[in-house]
Amino acid sequence: MFIPNTPEDRKEMLAKIGVSSVTELLAQIPQDLLYPVLDLPKALTEPELAAHVRALAAKNKPLKNFIGAGMYEHFIPAAVGALSSRGEFLTAYTPYQAEASQGTLQTIYEFQSCMCALLEMDAATASHYDGATALAEAVLACLRVNGRKEVLISAALHPHYKEVLKTYTRHQPGVKITESPLGADGTLDLTALKEKLSDKTSCFVLPTPNFFGCLERADEVSALVHQAGALLAATVNPLALGVLQTPGAFGADFAVAEGQPLGNAVNFGGPGLGIMTAKKAYMRQLPGRIVGIAKDKNGKRSFVLTLQAREQHIRREKASSNICSNEALCALNAVIYLTLLGPRGLAEAAELNLERAHTLAALAGEVPGFKVKFTAPYFNEFVLECPAPAKTVIKKLEKKGIGAGYALGADFKGMENCLLVCATETKTEEDLKAYADALRGI
Template identity: 80%
Template sequence: MFIPNTPLDQKEMLAKIGVSSVKELLSQIPQDLLYPVLNLPQALTEQELTAHIHALAEKNKPLNNFIGAGIYEHFIPAAVNALSSRGEFLTAYTPYQAEASQGTLQTIYEFQSCLCALMDMDVATASHYDGATAAAEAVLASLRITGRQEIIVSSALHPHYKQVLDTYVRHLPGVHITEAPLAENGTLDLEALKVLLSDKTAVFLLQTPNFFGCLERAGEVSDLVHKAGALLVALVHPVSLGVVQTPGSYNADFAVAEGQSLGNAVNFGGPGLGIMTAKKIYMRQLPGRIVGIAKDKDGHRSFVLTLQAREQHIRREKASSNICSNEALCALNAVIYLTLLGPKGLQEVAELNLERAHELAALISEVPGFKLKYSAPFFNEFVVECPVPAQDIINKLEQKGFGAGYALAGLKGMENCLLVCATETKTEADLKAYQTALKGI
């Protein structure tokens, strides 16, 4: 919190505690640990600063963006930011004094309601830090519920999510992570998964569409996982639920997502919005908070925190999580976005994403030397095998004004593979221009 103390305020406080300066106050701290003196330029007037910021902004190179890989460029209706920028929303913070924060509680309640409908699940929490931490928290809940110690994930799980999950569990005694391999079509090898699942498996983390954009056979995976007595955590792309089956329809125990694509801009990759939902039976294992409806002493409707299994309210070792930040403004954008679109609008957006991605995939496949790596049905993005390292393609297309995609060189055997994304923001002309640029190199 910023407290604007004037020089006179500081002088009075220092005199009160018996020191002459802030430097004397900090004298016991070794000099090399103190924050260095900043050599800042002379202060600018508002007009000069505005001109300076504009000059910096003009150095940005605009790119026609075809990069996805977990953060997606979608059209955001003007009403989303117009409403969420209102003072009563923008300046409201997390409701520590819940009964005095009815507006904030109501927006969280509506957010939870939208998520339950979207995911087809029983309960949803107030938002989490991002999709990766929501997925990791669902896995931790599954470990507590089952009492088992083996985690299985798909090898097509987003690599950054794997890193976050590993950070969460690496020091838990006996807990280990196993990866299930892919079939040639880019989806899970179900026979291999069947062999890996056992009475030691606590949870399987399924991403669909997976990191490569391929849609998994979620119903078959769910049956195998539950037959082994394990729990299923489904990690989904929320926009895809306009056209593909919901986590609730294939009996997922927890369903999580990155909610950035719901009314939140790309913003250089953040902030994110962690979505977490579950079956009602597991409600008390959810981290964070759940807002519900009650009545006040006069019988009027009121919103309350009905579940608060988070670090501020429960002793550290008893809390279900110590990392469950509510991304309130991002969640507000998401609920406004979903409300504006409604089920029909979300379906139309999802269909456009599906169409644009398949149209672009077909155009790229026409360019000599380029082909799709996987044959499975896909949503939003897909993997292209290039005749040269993918980073070379990215560098060359950047000179032509395109963000060509995400290079998969960090994954074994995929040095020449490029993950390409096309959302509803792309026009037919954009897709043809991408193909033309690719032919030109």
């Protein structure tokens, strides 16, 4: 935190504690651990600083972005930012004082209502930090529900989600995380899944679309999981639910999502928006805020924080989670975005994502040496197998002003020549053709 103390302020404080300088104050700390003295140039005026920053920004090389891998570039209506940047929304924080936070509570209530409708689940919390932490919280809830210790996950779960899940469970006694393999088409091998499920399995984590963009046979997976007496925790792309089957429809017990595609910019990878929902039976296992409707002493509608006995400010170390904040502004963006689009608009946006990705896959697959790796249906991204290392393809397309995709080799052994390519509604037919032409020019 920057504290704007004047030289006189610092001199007075140093004299009070009996040292002559900051250097003397820190003398007991080894020199190699101290931050070096910065030789900064003379301070600029505001116009000079603005001009300097603009000059630095002009050096950035814009890329036509075909990178997805969990954060997606979508068109955001101007009304989203215009409304969510109003002062009463932009400065609001976690609403512990419900009577003084009716506006914030109402926006959270609307967010929860939208998420329940979108995912077709019974209960939703106020937002979590991102999709990965929401999934980790869902798995912890499953462990509490049935007391089993084995967590089974898809091999095609987002690699970052895997790492966060490992972090959340590393100090849970006896908890073991195991992966279920994929078939040749890029989706789960259901025979292998059935063999791995047992009476020790607490839950199975199902991503659909999975990290490769492929759509899983969710109904069949759900049946296998529940036959084993385990719980199903699904993670989905919320925009895709404009056209795809919802977690509620295929029987998920907990369903989470990264809400960034709903009216939130990529912003160099954050902040995200964690969506977490559950069946009614598991509502008390949900961490974070739940807002409900009540009446005040005059009989007027009012909003309240409900089921607070789950939370750490009441139950302390026995709480379901120590989460104490929420991504309220990002959640508001999602509410405004969904309200502006409505069910029909969301379906149209999802259809455009489907169409753009399939058009690009067809064009790229026609380029000699390149082919779409998996045969399973996919949403707005797919795996492109290249005749050279994916990192090489990325570097060559960068020179043409194109962000080619996400190199899979670092996260998946044997996929060094594979690119995860994404095309959303922001890409035109010309953009898609330019991508394929750039591949031909390698």
